Amino acid sequence: MDDAQLTLDLDGWEGPLDLLLSLARGQKVDLRKISILALVEQYLAYVESARALKLELAADYLVMAAWLAYLKSALLLPRDPLAEPDPEELALRLQLRLERLSAMREAGARLMARDRTGRDVFARGAPEGLRTVRKAAWQAEIFDLIAAYGRISARTRPVMHVVADREVMTLEAALERVSMLVGERIDWSVIESFLPDATMLQDGERLRRSALASSFVAALELARQGRIELRQASPFAPLYLRARA
Amino acid sequence: MTPPDDFVRAVEAVLFAAEAPLTIDAIRAHVGAGDVKSALETLTANYAGRGIGIVRRGDRWQFQTAADMAHMLRRDREEPRKLSRAGIETLAIIAYHEPVTRAEIEAIRGVQISKGTLDVLMEAGWVKPAGRREVPGRPLMFATSREFLVHFGLASRRDLPGIDDLRAAGLLDPVDLAFDRLEDSEDGGEDGAISGIEAG
């Protein structure tokens, strides 16, 4: 690879390591047997020629050039066993890096040369396609069902009130009671005194009112039959009863 | 399959990769000179009885999956889903009152039901149409199915608890009703007995 070609390819380098690898390949030996010193000299010569042509080199290339110049001097000077880092070590590391880059470059080329889908091999042009039909598996428990019916019943059924039986005093009973009691009385007696003792009975107040109504009607009936007399001073005043003499 | 010669292989590959059925001329444009028709016949014979095959549609040829394998290309995946509240209430009404029309379900439920609700119940296989009511409009009636009994673990509909059972279980005591009753008794009113329409 001559200088002219290197110059032409200036834009093509993928960094200083790439340039070094190309130069190393120029030695046409296994990278493990490469002369690092020769490689360094080639690189420095390339950078010099680029400068002579007033080509702008990226900073990476100049940094590498400076480092290689240091490596070159270290390799040429008599070996100082205390020198750190050991120039042989630096040279070996550079060689290892070149090997790795080279390996990946070859791997990339082999990868690209494979039978690639859409270029060399093809999938089916018009596949029928596979379909997955989602189907609901409906779930409900018996409790949900029963509870739902309970809920509907409670919510919507007409609520019917049934009035419980309760004790009343019938008109017949009142007639009998009033006609019997009135005969035992000598003087006028207020109608309430003919009622049964309400406090003795369960639900007494209700029964007392029923008895009052029935006894009043009974009193009217007995008066109509001429068996008793009624007396009341004014509307809503106490009503008195007395047996007819 | 015995490997065919390269010309037949080429026709096979071209037909496979094609995005639409191909005429013999179109195939030839890819594979070059050769007896395409005879290659297609060889391929048709090669694929006889396999899961895929070569078919002719008019003057065009294509690969396609065997007709008896079509059902394999589609698969059903069951996803568990819970019935909605409307769904379970509608199902309960049908179960307790069947056969019952949609209007009757709505009257009992006190709320309209959407068309989808009955569809879901029929899709689930729990409800089926059960003739028509002989009244004006002849509305469709619905009833529960055998799958309904199986799913809910019932020997028959008589196994469904009656209203008295529901009451005993407290299932007729939703919060609002119980609350109303509490208020009544505080006012000194008597307990209203609910006269249940006997179900079943």
Added chain:
Amino acid sequence: MTPPDDFVRAVEAVLFAAEAPLTIDAIRAHVGAGDVKSALETLTANYAGRGIGIVRRGDRWQFQTAADMAHMLRRDREEPRKLSRAGIETLAIIAYHEPVTRAEIEAIRGVQISKGTLDVLMEAGWVKPAGRREVPGRPLMFATSREFLVHFGLASRRDLPGIDDLRAAGLLDPVDLAFDRLEDSEDGGEDGAISGIEAG
């Protein structure tokens, strides 16, 4: 040619109809219970030497045309986009070293990766982020995808060209590790066992 049994035919039809490579589980979801793997092996043998065939790509299987039919099929087709040199090298480094960080890629190439390079590889669907390396800065790692295997016709990453030789030669180990090993062996120590960062 003996036609295969119905289970093998079903696997054949499903794989043929699929729009993308299928896992064994996906095939089973369509064809039902049976030895899918053995059916795939039967089919692979059946199609050996034909114009189309069955290949494994990672844990998925697909039909595709035979590689030697490429010249018949390229007609009228667009070439896949050409990758830049940086793109090719970066892809190779990721494939052979995955998972790998951007800094590790740059160390091998001796140059920074321009922003677009990884984007192009990810856009092509060949490279995907693969978690973060648990070191300071938690850098993102990259790895190849299933589409990478499909596109480059690899049954698995073990099929990457020359990967075994590269690993055996220590060329997939970082420079520091390789250097230490060389030093060890020069110091008369036993050959350092290759404690390569296991790929894949």
